[in-house]
Amino acid sequence: MRTLKFLLQKEFRQIFRDPSILRLIFMMPVIQLLILPWAADYEIKNVRLTVVDQDRSEYSRQLVNKITASGYFQLTGYSGSYKQSLNEINADEADLVLQIPPSFEKDLVKENEVKLFMALNAINGVKANLGGAYLRTIISDYNSSVRAEWLQLPRFNPEPTIEIASSNWFNPLMNYKYFMVPGILVILLTMIGANLAAINIVREKEIGTIEQINVTPVKKYHFILGKLIPFWIIGMVVLTIGLLISGLAYGIHPVGSYLTIYAFAALYLLAVLGLGLLISSFATTQQQAMLISFFVMMIFILMGGLYTSIDSMPEWAQWITRFNPVAYFIEVMRMVVLKGSGFADIRNHLLIMAAFAVSLNGLAVWSYRKRV
Amino acid sequence: MLAVKADNLVKNYGKKASAVKALKGISFEVQPGELFGIIGPDGSGKTSLFRILTTLLLADEGTASVDGFDVVKDFKQIRERVGYMPGKFSLYPDLSVAENLEFFATIFDTSIEENYDLIRDIYVQIEPFRDRKAGKLSGGMKQKLALSCALIHRPSVLFLDEPTTGVDSVSRKEFWAMLKTLQTKGISILVSTPYMDEAAQCDKVALLQDGNVLTINTPAEIVKNFDGKIYGFRAANMLHLLNELKGLNEVQSAYPSGIYHNAVMAEDRLPSVLSKLKMDHPLDLEQVELTPTIEDCFMALMK
Numbered sequence: 001m002r003t004l005k006f007l008l009q010k011e012f013r014q015i016f017r018d019p020s021i022l023r024l025i026f027m028m029p030v031i032q033l034l035i036l037p038w039a040a041d042y043e044i045k046n047v048r049l050t051v052v053d054q055d056r057s058e059y060s061r062q063l064v065n066k067i068t069a070s071g072y073f074q075l076t077g078y079s080g081s082y083k084q085s086l087n088e089i090n091a092d093e094a095d096l097v098l099q100i101p102p103s104f105e106k107d108l109v110k111e112n113e114v115k116l117f118m119a120l121n122a123i124n125g126v127k128a129n130l131g132g133a134y135l136r137t138i139i140s141d142y143n144s145s146v147r148a149e150w151l152q153l154p155r156f157n158p159e160p161t162i163e164i165a166s167s168n169w170f171n172p173l174m175n176y177k178y179f180m181v182p183g184i185l186v187i188l189l190t191m192i193g194a195n196l197a198a199i200n201i202v203r204e205k206e207i208g209t210i211e212q213i214n215v216t217p218v219k220k221y222h223f224i225l226g227k228l229i230p231f232w233i234i235g236m237v238v239l240t241i242g243l244l245i246s247g248l249a250y251g252i253h254p255v256g257s258y259l260t261i262y263a264f265a266a267l268y269l270l271a272v273l274g275l276g277l278l279i280s281s282f283a284t285t286q287q288q289a290m291l292i293s294f295f296v297m298m299i300f301i302l303m304g305g306l307y308t309s310i311d312s313m314p315e316w317a318q319w320i321t322r323f324n325p326v327a328y329f330i331e332v333m334r335m336v337v338l339k340g341s342g343f344a345d346i347r348n349h350l351l352i353m354a355a356f357a358v359s360l361n362g363l364a365v366w367s368y369r370k371r372v
Numbered sequence: 373m374l375a376v377k378a379d380n381l382v383k384n385y386g387k388k389a390s391a392v393k394a395l396k397g398i399s400f401e402v403q404p405g406e407l408f409g410i411i412g413p414d415g416s417g418k419t420s421l422f423r424i425l426t427t428l429l430l431a432d433e434g435t436a437s438v439d440g441f442d443v444v445k446d447f448k449q450i451r452e453r454v455g456y457m458p459g460k461f462s463l464y465p466d467l468s469v470a471e472n473l474e475f476f477a478t479i480f481d482t483s484i485e486e487n488y489d490l491i492r493d494i495y496v497q498i499e500p501f502r503d504r505k506a507g508k509l510s511g512g513m514k515q516k517l518a519l520s521c522a523l524i525h526r527p528s529v530l531f532l533d534e535p536t537t538g539v540d541s542v543s544r545k546e547f548w549a550m551l552k553t554l555q556t557k558g559i560s561i562l563v564s565t566p567y568m569d570e571a572a573q574c575d576k577v578a579l580l581q582d583g584n585v586l587t588i589n590t591p592a593e594i595v596k597n598f599d600g601k602i603y604g605f606r607a608a609n610m611l612h613l614l615n616e617l618k619g620l621n622e623v624q625s626a627y628p629s630g631i632y633h634n635a636v637m638a639e640d641r642l643p644s645v646l647s648k649l650k651m652d653h654p655l656d657l658e659q660v661e662l663t664p665t666i667e668d669c670f671m672a673l674m675k
Binding site for chain 2: 002003006007010013014017018207208209211212213214215216217218
């Protein structure tokens with residue numbers, strides 16, 4: 001115990017002596033949490049639309065007005081030639097072309113039916129997809145309002161219609177930030193756990209101090225605990241800062257209890273610290289450690305359900321996410337923060353995370369050798 | 373009981389076919405209280421040997437013991453009682469002088485006060501800088517701090533891997549004087565160095581080359597066992613002279629040493645050598661008979 005105390009004392013001395021690391025540790029959550037949630041927003045806005053209006057009628061103008069008034073579209077061109085509009089797409093000045101045929105108004109009034117043409121620039125798939133969907137919704141909306149204007153609907157609809165009214169549970173306003181902030185917090189904790197711990201140990205390898213420690217009677221578990229505990233504490237502090245920021249800046253107050261979050265985070269940090277230790281036992285230079293943890297982190301983040309829903313991934317990818325601790329923590333964070341889940345609801349997550357912590361740390365301890 | 377005993381140590385790095393043979397069967401013994409030098413050029417296997425003896429590396433073959441403890445089985449006991457100063461400065465550069473010393477004292481479960489008498493002579497020289505970060509010390513100071521840290525737990529055997537490499541000659545002399553003092557306190561010292569002139573400072577030396585021990589003896593015996601004659605030659609065109617000496621049948625080996633080129637001959641063939649050299653250097657050839665130094669002996673052995 002005495003040895004551990006001195007190892008910890010030394011570790012904290014070194015951490016507090018390096019002001020740039022300390023600044024980074026505390027600036028990172030602040031900056032990331034203040035900037036990222038605003039930028040990482042799925043709602044597509046500013047889709048650049050160019051309209052080929054070959055009708056130039058009252059109705060076509062109404063339609064275009066309705067589209068631009070929605071706020072999602074930016075009218076970049078209004079011409080009479082499809083070719084010209086296509087050129088705009090080629091020059092990447094427009095994302096979407098809407099062609100209104102010459103007989104738009106006439107057909108609409110007379111035939112009761114008209115066809116519109118839509119061309120999407122699918123280089124940015126998300127934008128094309130969502131832009132097209134928005135446009136379709138607006139047009140069908142327009143369609144029904146035109147109908148309502150014309151006919152006096154009979155008291156009872158001749159054909160049965162089904163109308164859907166939806167209500168968004170747990171995040172009624174579909175506020176993106178409520179969804180992103182807890183997830184970003186998880187990434188932050190992961191970075192501190194896996195990266196900092198790994199680089200710290202590899203640094204000792206690089207400057208050779210690990211050899212000096214290895215010839216002393218310091219026990220393996222003392223050394224490893226001496227590395228785990230400081231970063232575990234830093235992780236918990238960062239979590240606290242992160243929760244404070246999400247409360248102050250975004251008004252996100254977990255529906256569930258803070259205790260649940262902290263309890264899960266404590267276990268989670270243990271697991272990612274184990275991962276950091278494991279990385280450090282394979283890497284011999286800080287560059288290697290950085291590269292490995294960057295690689296792992298990319299997979300963790302992109303397959304963690306932060307940006308894309310895990311449920312919409314192909315089955316094999318879903319299997320991979322089951323071995324991704326980040327995915328569990330993101331899910332738990334969202335469950336607790338938005339839905340108010342308690343210990344009983346996240347019991348499985350807790351058990352799985354405990355298994356992660358035990359196996360990653362076990363592997364790390366096993367592969368750390370005092371001699372080669 | 374021997375301080376260090378190495379028996380036929382073999383260490384290879386890498387896969388079988390392209391393995392680098394660092395040690396090819398090294399055996400030697402160090403008596404308690406002895407100052408034992410391992411002399412060898414870079415790449416001769418000194419560091420591998422030290423890492424095996426300090427339980428950081430496992431030998432492929434052979435056995436070794438330190439203070440009677442086996443380096444494989446009893447590594448725990450060995451770690452309690454050896455001090456190791458690696459060739460590369462490896463203390464915490466972001467901790468101060470005092471903090472480094474204190475840290476190494478505490479992980480050996482002792483304190484600076486308890487063993488201060490052992491390190492006093494060395495530590496007083498760096499004490500004025502006790503609050504300076506170790507990374508900011510000069511080379512000589514770093515080395516003194518490293519030695520203090522290796523000594524702070526009163527080890528019975530001290531391993532110093534190239535402690536004088538990259539240190540100025542005044543500090544080197546000081547350092548050897550410090551080792552002599554430590555020896556009087558009953559610490560066995562194993563020190564490696566690439567500088568042959570330092571061999572004379574040791575009680576006993578082992579000459580290492582390409583993972584083999586060439587000789588083990590006291591410096592005096594090594595000099596005494598030198599058979600042959602050695603002369604120093606100088607002339608205006610030194611480079612030409614050296615090539616000429618190397619080409620002569622009478623000369624076993626020739627190498628530059630100070631202002632002379634030393635030439636070793638199995639028997640005294642000076643007249644015949646002189647007559648041949650005089651042809652090219654008629655005016656300015658000088659020669660002097662030298663008593664062999666330990667460097668000359670090593671040069672002869674390593675040939």
